[in-house]
Amino acid sequence: MSALTAAVSSQSTITDAAEAVAILVLLSEFAMLRAALSRSQVRLYAFQSLSVSALAVIVAATRHIGDLYVLAGLSLVLKVIIVPAIVLRLLREVEGDLAGSHRLGVASMVLLAIALSVFGIFVVGTMPIHSKSLPVLAFAVAAAVILVAFLLVIVRSDVVSQAVGFFSLENGVSVASLVLAAGLPLIAEVAFLFDLLVAVVVFGVLMRVHHGRTSTLSTRTLERLRG
């Protein structure tokens, strides 16, 4: 009996932990949205990626899926170390951090983000999705992260924020993948990560070329093509 109680209580502790980490992922998305400096956005992205890796480890341990440890390790190396390093190096080279590329005031931005998160969480709540690997809240949070990432890309007018917005969108999808597809074959997951790496390199090349032509990281010069 006591063993059963212990099992149940450890199960609920793990659920609580998973929910807390999932909420950290969303909070770091909010922080990225309002962070003034590109450099702090990149660091927040690294922190968010670290939380996603932690979530993967939790799922790996509770569901006994060995592949997920590999995935957590790979995503740690790629998203916590390599991607931030690439972007931070670019920022050091171009000198002069771009501050305040917000198209909206911070208050209205955060309000919009809250509204989007609530919308995402409620919409996902209506879906008949039950996961054995993570609490469904994690999927709701993933939806909120994805929506706020879109907002980030829309309201920030510099290439670094937009790139970080895309990378963090991918973090949201990673959380969703832990909830929905924990058993997805490792080869597919590795292919997804490899794709992200290629995308990061291409984003980096284009950011560098853009800066080389216009001596700015702002996207306000990118408004000629219309109609």
Add this chain to the structure above:
Amino acid sequence: MSAVLVAIMVIPFAASLACWWAPAGLAKALTLTAGVATFGLAVGLVSSGRVATALSGWLRVDSLSLVFLLAVGFLYTSTAVFTIGYVRPSGDPLDAARYSRRFFSGLNLFAWAMAMAPLVNGLALLWVAIEVTTVISALLVAIDDTDGAIEAAWKYVLIASMGLSIALLATLVMYYAGTSALGSSYELFYPKLLGAAHGFPPEVVRLSFGLAVLGFGTKMGLVPVHTWLPDAHSEAPTPISALLSGAVLTISFYAILRFYQVTVRAVGPAFPRDVLLVFGLASLVLAALYLASQRDLKRLLAYSSVEHMGILAIGMSFSAPVAVVGVLLHVLAHAAAKSTAFFGAGSVIRKFGTKELDRVRGGVGALPWSGPMLLLAVLALSAMPPFGIFRSEFLIVEGGLRSSATALAAVLVALVTIAFLGISWYASQTMLTPLPDGVLRGETSNWMVGSMAIGLGALVLLGVHPPAQLSELLARAASELGTTR
């Protein structure tokens, strides 16, 4: 059979690697050879009529994927021919050599990624292949290093990648839908998914399909998520514009069809058809309006692509199987027609040094071959007989009438006519006016003319008398889509 699939996978990739080191002349020959070989191998698969698999099931070509493989192979070949004339040494020889090396290597790699999309088995690898086409083509869009090219490449890679993230989410949701029937760990192979699809939870499949149309629709250029498309098509080098329009958009449509296949089996045809109808109508209406007011030759063709993607989506929303056959024929005919039009636009831009429609006059006088052929390509795009698009749109409208969607078929014809008015007005303004003084008569490259002749030849073949084996292939592919059930 399996050796053929492996060969299609290896040849363009090997050509890309070889072009990185080869001198320009050899790179041109290699690219053309790889294109012809890829197309030839795909044509060879048509006659077998069986599903081909390789690499323990990771590569799989059925009739549906073969239709798209044919489109990619054909465009690879005709673009290779065009590019031989397009990439010319100019300015500093070192820079020119570097440009040509990057261009040919990139072109082959781009073609490889596009060929991989219909070649791979399963939704996960399909997504990977399509994302790879995005990142490679974004670099190719930016290769001319102009302000416009960088802006277009940035918008393209950002918007398309974010759209594809939604498509990845759709793939994961579909995976979740499958876990109820297939267990918690399985490959997303098509036969497995299709076999078990009737037992998938309907709400989850609907969510997945909606996300897939939104996500892959971004890459396909469906309104309102088409915004990258006119920029990328107009600022990219012409061969890349042709590949983007003829192959990348249709490959994304292929991905939507793969989701459609599963969704039809899981929740019936009504829901996927409604979703495609909404996006298709929006695309057709907006494109028809934009086609009436353009200043840029390549943007005009880009909006024509939005129009044709809308036609594909609407065609899928008709329930009669004949409409689906029309849609698949349209994929092939649009690839041939749009690439021919872009090649013609490339010749015009080279001749007049501008792509502004106001400044191009007397095109037919200046370009004795590619001028008239561009006009023919525009007529083909507007569904004039005897070209392939006439036949395919005829089948689609016939399908609409047979599925008693008469009003919708009428709207389709009306919107296509409005689009025709816009595009033909600009075509006659630029091509059929007197040649201004100072512009010399003559073609810039015979290779560029040849590529257009290939496209028009294919269009006439598809329009007048499509080969019997091709018709059978289209019918098989339509039945694989689940339309005859």
